Amino acid sequence: MKLPIYLDYAATTPVDPRVAEEMMKCLTMDGTFGNPASRSHRYGWQAEELIDIARNNIAELVNADPREIVFTSGATESNNLAIKGAANFYSKKGKHIITAQTEHKAVLDTCRELERQGFEVTYLNVLPNGLVDLNVLEAAMRDDTVLVSIMHVNNEIGVIQDIAKIGELCRARKIVFHVDAAQSAGKTPIDLRELKVDLMSFSAHKIYGPKGIGALYVSRKPRIRLEAQMHGGGHERGFRSGTLPVHQIVGMGEAFRIAKEDMAKDTKHIEALRARLWEGVKHIEETYINGDMEHRVPGIFNVSFNFVEGESLIMALKDMAVSSGSACTSASLEPSYVLRALGLTDELAHSSIRFSIGRFTTEEEIDHVIGQVNNSIDKLREMSPLWEMFKDGVDLSTIEWEAH
Amino acid sequence: MAYSEKVIDHYENPRNVGSFDKNDPTIATGMVGAPACGDVMKLQLKINESGIIEDAKFKTYGCGSAIASSSLVTEWVKGKSIEEAQKLSNTLIAEELALPPVKIHCSILAEDAIKAAIEDYKSKK
Numbered sequence: 001m002k003l004p005i006y007l008d009y010a011a012t013t014p015v016d017p018r019v020a021e022e023m024m025k026c027l028t029m030d031g032t033f034g035n036p037a038s039r040s041h042r043y044g045w046q047a048e049e050l051i052d053i054a055r056n057n058i059a060e061l062v063n064a065d066p067r068e069i070v071f072t073s074g075a076t077e078s079n080n081l082a083i084k085g086a087a088n089f090y091s092k093k094g095k096h097i098i099t100a101q102t103e104h105k106a107v108l109d110t111c112r113e114l115e116r117q118g119f120e121v122t123y124l125n126v127l128p129n130g131l132v133d134l135n136v137l138e139a140a141m142r143d144d145t146v147l148v149s150i151m152h153v154n155n156e157i158g159v160i161q162d163i164a165k166i167g168e169l170c171r172a173r174k175i176v177f178h179v180d181a182a183q184s185a186g187k188t189p190i191d192l193r194e195l196k197v198d199l200m201s202f203s204a205h206k207i208y209g210p211k212g213i214g215a216l217y218v219s220r221k222p223r224i225r226l227e228a229q230m231h232g233g234g235h236e237r238g239f240r241s242g243t244l245p246v247h248q249i250v251g252m253g254e255a256f257r258i259a260k261e262d263m264a265k266d267t268k269h270i271e272a273l274r275a276r277l278w279e280g281v282k283h284i285e286e287t288y289i290n291g292d293m294e295h296r297v298p299g300i301f302n303v304s305f306n307f308v309e310g311e312s313l314i315m316a317l318k319d320m321a322v323s324s325g326s327a328c329t330s331a332s333l334e335p336s337y338v339l340r341a342l343g344l345t346d347e348l349a350h351s352s353i354r355f356s357i358g359r360f361t362t363e364e365e366i367d368h369v370i371g372q373v374n375n376s377i378d379k380l381r382e383m384s385p386l387w388e389m390f391k392d393g394v395d396l397s398t399i400e401w402e403a404h
Numbered sequence: 405m406a407y408s409e410k411v412i413d414h415y416e417n418p419r420n421v422g423s424f425d426k427n428d429p430t431i432a433t434g435m436v437g438a439p440a441c442g443d444v445m446k447l448q449l450k451i452n453e454s455g456i457i458e459d460a461k462f463k464t465y466g467c468g469s470a471i472a473s474s475s476l477v478t479e480w481v482k483g484k485s486i487e488e489a490q491k492l493s494n495t496l497i498a499e500e501l502a503l504p505p506v507k508i509h510c511s512i513l514a515e516d517a518i519k520a521a522i523e524d525y526k527s528k529k
């Protein structure tokens with residue numbers, strides 16, 4: 001067993017060996033290293049062919065037309081291109097955008113930037129289970145709303161938003177609908193022929209592809225227009241200039257092809273490990289799962305162990321690589337904004353750990369994790385004044401803390 | 405983030421974890437911090453008639469550096485007079501544990517805990 005055990009698949013995944021093998025064929029003199037934009041020789045044609053295959057594989061996973069796939073450097077860039085590009089193009093129609101408080105920073109910070117440029121943004125509250133309340137969304141829609149951006153699967157808590165219904169609401173009002181699908185592609189089925197989604201962001205490195213490559217789906221029917229954010233040689237039909245990184249795109253294509261082939265198998269495997277992990281820790285007093293229990297992907301499992309601070313817990317869980325909702329290292333001392341948006345108390349938000357499980361996680365690893373979690377919680381609670389007060393029957397919300 | 409060896413040592417083998425009866429007249433209790441900030445420290449001192457700290461215990465909810473800072477403080481104050489204990493500054497704690505700048509607040513909290521406990525001692529007299 002390799003230590004520390006990698007349980008941070010939502011942050012990034014290792015490249016699948018099958019993907020790495022394909023990528024290596026696109027780098028050296030013996031391989032397909034050409035510039036796909038070179039029209040005058042075979043090096044370029046061969047590279048272009050590989051790009052076409054990759055584009056097809058990506059389109060097939062989400063049931064889109066390959067001509068609707070625009071390559072970018074990752075989901076961050078896709079989100080920027082989609083949100084800024086659509087907002088700017090449609091700004092004559094209106095300058096109001098709707099998103100949710102639990103979105104990834106790549107969406108939130110892009111919206112903040114648009115606010116500086118004169119747009120108005122509504123950041124929707126979510127329900128305590130992390131889902132967007134469709135009535136609240138509908139009520140926020142106005143005549144001047146041009147764009148709604150709601151993520152598919154949340155990166156911290158794993159809940160799945162109802163993008164089918166949200167799409168209906170947007171389409172009925174001719175509002176452009178963007179979905180950040182960085183955490184959902186390959187994890188839960190996506191059918192872009194059925195869904196009324198206009199723009200969708202993808203990333204390769206969340207599904208066993210390489211970092212630094214992603215894509216934006218731009219719907220052709222209805223035809224969605226964007227203002228380009230990167231100008232140059234007019235690549236990707238003018239949406240995103242820059243020489244296509246063949247090895248990266250081949251890697252992404254192969255990762256998406258494998259994801260389509262293995263999704264059912266991966267899901268079953270991860271589902272079983274998640275259940276095993278929960279069986280092993282659920283008896284621990286004051287332990288809570290964050291996010292809706294039904295609408296979720298199995299790979300992201302966010303748990304709060306009340307009265308134990310997340311960073312110290314991560315330190316105790318030294319045989320595993322996990323992430324915490326507590327951000328004691330940042331200057332703000334603020335816990336995760338996603339957990340705060342669910343309405344968690346300060347203690348619970350600071351006490352959360354995100355276990356994210358993936359294709360290469362094993363039962364043996366999960367069993368080791370269960371043992372270490374149990375021991376660590378016992379040790380840290382023994383040390384926790386909050387736990388002591390809780391056990392003495394003190395209601396922590398009645399105490400006046402002197403914040404520093 | 406990488407922790408210093410001393411922080412890891414205190415974190416893995418914390419000294420003097422526990423509680424005294426806070427109603428005991430010889431026990432002074434200081435509780436500082438807030439759950440909202442992700443750290444709460446409780447420091448208790450057992451102070452004898454001549455004003456010497458005979459024993460100390462702590463409980464801390466917080467990151468590894470917060471736990472290490474409070475553990476270290478319990479070691480340092482033992483055998484000291486109140487006046488001496490009062491002089492323990494956060495810079496000494498931060499230096500001893502080699503805390504990085506983002507963790508300085510942990511040492512400040514430990515200093516505050518000593519002050520709060522001494523405050524409690526004075527108010528009990």
Ligand SMILES: Cc1ncc(COP(=O)(O)O)c(C=O)c1O
Nearest residue numbers: 074075076104106155180182203
């Ligand atoms: C939901 C979500 N959106 C966007 C991103 C950013 O993706 P990338 O690293 O490909 O830019 C991530 C990953 O960090 C994510 O989880």
